[in-house]
Amino acid sequence: MSRSIDLAVIPGDGIGQEVVAQGLKVLNAVLPEDVKLETKEYDFGARRYHASGETLTDADLADLKAHDAILLGAIGDPSVPSGVLERGFLLKLRFAFDHHVNLRPSRLLPGVATPLAGQPEIDFVVVREGTEGPYTGNGGTIRKGTPHEVATEVSVNTAFGVERVVRDAFARAQARPRKKLTLVHKNNVLAFAGHLWTNVFNKVAEEFPEVTTDYIHVDAATIYLVTDPGRFDVIVTDNLFGDIITDLAAAVSGGIGVAASGNINPSREFPSMFEPVHGSAPDIAGQGKADPTATVLSVALLLRHLGYDDEASRVEEAVSADLGARGDSTRTTDEIGTALAVRV
Amino acid sequence: MSRSIDLAVIPGDGIGQEVVAQGLKVLNAVLPEDVKLETKEYDFGARRYHASGETLTDADLADLKAHDAILLGAIGDPSVPSGVLERGFLLKLRFAFDHHVNLRPSRLLPGVATPLAGQPEIDFVVVREGTEGPYTGNGGTIRKGTPHEVATEVSVNTAFGVERVVRDAFARAQARPRKKLTLVHKNNVLAFAGHLWTNVFNKVAEEFPEVTTDYIHVDAATIYLVTDPGRFDVIVTDNLFGDIITDLAAAVSGGIGVAASGNINPSREFPSMFEPVHGSAPDIAGQGKADPTATVLSVALLLRHLGYDDEASRVEEAVSADLGARGDSTRTTDEIGTALAVRV
Numbered sequence: 001m002s003r004s005i006d007l008a009v010i011p012g013d014g015i016g017q018e019v020v021a022q023g024l025k026v027l028n029a030v031l032p033e034d035v036k037l038e039t040k041e042y043d044f045g046a047r048r049y050h051a052s053g054e055t056l057t058d059a060d061l062a063d064l065k066a067h068d069a070i071l072l073g074a075i076g077d078p079s080v081p082s083g084v085l086e087r088g089f090l091l092k093l094r095f096a097f098d099h100h101v102n103l104r105p106s107r108l109l110p111g112v113a114t115p116l117a118g119q120p121e122i123d124f125v126v127v128r129e130g131t132e133g134p135y136t137g138n139g140g141t142i143r144k145g146t147p148h149e150v151a152t153e154v155s156v157n158t159a160f161g162v163e164r165v166v167r168d169a170f171a172r173a174q175a176r177p178r179k180k181l182t183l184v185h186k187n188n189v190l191a192f193a194g195h196l197w198t199n200v201f202n203k204v205a206e207e208f209p210e211v212t213t214d215y216i217h218v219d220a221a222t223i224y225l226v227t228d229p230g231r232f233d234v235i236v237t238d239n240l241f242g243d244i245i246t247d248l249a250a251a252v253s254g255g256i257g258v259a260a261s262g263n264i265n266p267s268r269e270f271p272s273m274f275e276p277v278h279g280s281a282p283d284i285a286g287q288g289k290a291d292p293t294a295t296v297l298s299v300a301l302l303l304r305h306l307g308y309d310d311e312a313s314r315v316e317e318a319v320s321a322d323l324g325a326r327g328d329s330t331r332t333t334d335e336i337g338t339a340l341a342v343r344v
Numbered sequence: 345m346s347r348s349i350d351l352a353v354i355p356g357d358g359i360g361q362e363v364v365a366q367g368l369k370v371l372n373a374v375l376p377e378d379v380k381l382e383t384k385e386y387d388f389g390a391r392r393y394h395a396s397g398e399t400l401t402d403a404d405l406a407d408l409k410a411h412d413a414i415l416l417g418a419i420g421d422p423s424v425p426s427g428v429l430e431r432g433f434l435l436k437l438r439f440a441f442d443h444h445v446n447l448r449p450s451r452l453l454p455g456v457a458t459p460l461a462g463q464p465e466i467d468f469v470v471v472r473e474g475t476e477g478p479y480t481g482n483g484g485t486i487r488k489g490t491p492h493e494v495a496t497e498v499s500v501n502t503a504f505g506v507e508r509v510v511r512d513a514f515a516r517a518q519a520r521p522r523k524k525l526t527l528v529h530k531n532n533v534l535a536f537a538g539h540l541w542t543n544v545f546n547k548v549a550e551e552f553p554e555v556t557t558d559y560i561h562v563d564a565a566t567i568y569l570v571t572d573p574g575r576f577d578v579i580v581t582d583n584l585f586g587d588i589i590t591d592l593a594a595a596v597s598g599g600i601g602v603a604a605s606g607n608i609n610p611s612r613e614f615p616s617m618f619e620p621v622h623g624s625a626p627d628i629a630g631q632g633k634a635d636p637t638a639t640v641l642s643v644a645l646l647l648r649h650l651g652y653d654d655e656a657s658r659v660e661e662a663v664s665a666d667l668g669a670r671g672d673s674t675r676t677t678d679e680i681g682t683a684l685a686v687r688v
C-alpha cells in the first residue's frame with residue numbers, strides 16, 4: 001500500500017465547495033500520521049465555463065490523470081444550459097477515465113428517516129455500468145425543429161463492457177455475507193441488449209458458484225425498492241437503469257443527503273472519482289445548511305479503493321454513530337464535519 | 345353516443361381469467377338496460393402459443409379491429425420464453441392499433457395500504473407514449489455469443505409521435521382541477537430525444553396557457569414519487585420512462601392490485617385496450633385469491649373512453665367505497681367482484 005495519497009479535489013458548484021471542505025477535514029483526521037496527503041484543487045464547473053467557455057480540456061485530463069484519485073463535490077448551475085456541464089464535464093470524465101464501475105451503496109443507517117413505513121432494513125449496493133448504454137452520445141436528429149423531426153438515441157452494449165462490470169459485481173457479491181446478485185434489465189422488451197446482459201451474466205455466474213443470482217425487470221425493481229428493499233444485496237445493471245434506480249435507492253435509504261458514489265476504474269490505469277450523489281443545490285449554497293455526510297461517505301469509498309480499509313471503516317462507523325445521535329439537532333455543514341472528524 | 349358496446353375480451357393467462365370475469369360482471373351491472381353489450385372471447389396467450397406457435401396473426405388483428413374496445417386480463421406464463429408473448433402479443437397489438445396514449449392513473453384511495461409513511465395524498469395520472477422510444481424493436485446484434493458481441497437498442501422519437509401524446513396530456517391536465525403537467529425525461533443526457541421532447545412540450549404549452557408546466561429528470565422523478573407524490577397532477581413521458589415510473593407509481597398508490605391502464609388510440613381508428621397493470625401471477629392463479637379491483641378500474645377507463653362518463657364514475661365510486669370498507673377481510677376474487685357489482 002502506498003503511504004502517500006495524491007488527491008485531485010474538485011469542489012465544483014453550489015454546495016460542492018462546502019461539503020468537500022468537510023470531506024477533506026475528515027480525511028485528514030482519519031489518515032495515520034505517516035501517510036502523506038497531497039491535494040491539488042481544480043476550479044471546474046460553472047465559473048470556469050462562464051470565464052472561458054471550457055468544461056474539461058485535454059490538458060485538464062492530463063493533469064487529473066497524474067493523481068491517485070479525485071474527490072468531487074458537485075457540478076451544475078442554473079446559469080449554464082442543461083446538459084452542458086453534465087455532458088461536457090461529468091460524463092466526459094467518466095468516459096475519458098473509463099469509469100466503468102459506478103458504485104452506489106444504499107444503507108439505511110440507524111436514526112435516519114426514510115419515506116417508507118416501518119423502517120425496513122436496507123443494505124445493498126448497486127453496481128451501475130458507467131461507460132456504455134444510452135450514455136454514449138450515439139444517435140442524432142434529422143429535420144430538426146420541423147414537424148418531421150426524428151431523434152434517435154442508441155444504447156450501445158458490448159460483451160467486453162458488460163462482462164467486466166458483471167464480473168466486478170459478482171466479486172463484490174462474493175465478498176458480502178449474503179452473497180446475492182440481482183441483474184436488473186428489461187430483457188423482455190430490449191431484447192438485443194437484454195440477451196447480451198443475460199447471457200454474460202449467466203456465463204460469469206458459473207465462476208461464482210457461491211453467489212445466488214436472480215433477475216428482475218427494471219420496472220418491477222422499482223416496486224421491490226419500496227415494498228421489499230431488504231431483498232437486495234448487490235444489484236448490477238446498465239447505465240440508464242442504474243441512474244434511475246440509484247436515485248430511488250438513495251431516496252428510500254435516507255435521502256441524497258447521505259448517498260455516496262464512486263466512479264471506479266478497477267484497473268487503476270486512470271484515477272477513480274468519488275462524489276456525493278446529490279447535486280449542487282444552488283438554493284441552499286453558501287448558507288452552511290448542506291449535509292456533508294454523503295461526501296464523507298464518498299471519502300470512505302475513496303479510502304477503501306486506495307487500500308485503506310481500516311480507515312474507510314472508521315469513517316463509516318463515525319457516520320453511523322453521528323447519525324444515530326443526531327436527533328432533532330440542526331447543525332451547520334461545518335459542525336457536522338467537525339463532529340465526524342472528532343469521531344474517526 | 346352509441347347505445348351498444350361490442351367488446352373483445354382477452355382473459356389471457358393465469359389470474360387473467362378470474363379477474364376479467366369480475367370486470368365483466370361489474371360492466372354488466374353498471375350499464376343501463378338499453379345499452380346492448382356484446383362480448384366475444386379470444387383465447388390469446390400461453391395456451392394458444394403452445395398449441396399453434398401463434399401469438400397474434402394478421403387475421404386476429406382483423407377480427408379484433410371490428411370491436412369497439414378490448415378488455416384484457418393478463419398475458420404471460422413461465423412456460424413461454426421471456427419476451428415471446430410480450431413482444432409477440434402485447435407490444436404487437438399496441439403498435440398495430442397505434443395505442444399511442446398509455447394512460448395510467450394513480451390514486452391512493454381511502455383504506456388502501458401504501459409502503460410510504462404518513463399516508464400521503466396521491467392523485468395523478470401518467471400519460472405514457474406507447475408507440476415509440478426504445479420499444480420500437482430497432483437495434484441489433486453483431487458477433488452474437490462471442491467476446492466481441494455488440495448489441496444496440498435504438499430509441500426512435502418523432503415530432504409527430506411526441507406532439508400527439510403531449511397534446512393529449514395537456515388536454516387531460518386542462519380538464520383537471522389542478523391543471524398541472526410535468527414532463528419527465530432525461531434531457532441532460534439523452535440530448536437528441538430530450539431536445540425534441542422539451543421543444544415540442546414548450547411549443548404545445550403555448551396552446552394551453554391555463555396549464556402550469558414543469559420538467560423533471562426521470563431519476564429525480566423517482567425520488568419525488570416516494571417523498572412528495574402529491575406534487576404530481578399529470579405526467580407525460582416516453583415509453584420506457586413511463587414503463588418504469590408507472591410501476592413505482594402503482595406501488596406507492598396501493599400496489600398493482602388496484603392499478604388500471606388504458607392503451608388508447610384517441611382517434612378511434614382502432615379499438616383501444618384496457619387492462620390491469622399487474623401480470624398473470626401464475627403462483628396464485630386458479631385459487632380465487634386475485635384482487636379484481638385493477639381490472640374493474642380498467643373497465644371504468646373503458647367506459648369513459650366510450651363516452652359512458654356517469655357509469656365510469658359509478659364504478660370508481662364503488663371501488664372507493666369497497667376499499668374504504670374492506671378492513672382486514674379476506675374475500676375471494678368472486679366475492680370482491682360481486683360486492684362491486686352490487687355497489688355500482
Ligand SMILES: CC(C)[C@H](C(=O)O)[C@@H](O)C(=O)O
Nearest residue numbers: 086087090091243532533563
Ligand atoms: C448529472 C447526470 C449526468 C448524472 C447521470 O445521469 O449519470 C447523474 O444523474 C448521476 O446519477 O450521476
Ligand SMILES: CC(C)[C@H](C(=O)O)[C@@H](O)C(=O)O
Nearest residue numbers: 188189219430431434435587
Ligand atoms: C410486459 C411488458 C411488455 C410491458 C411493458 O414494458 O410495456 C409491461 O411492463 C407494461 O408496463 O405494460
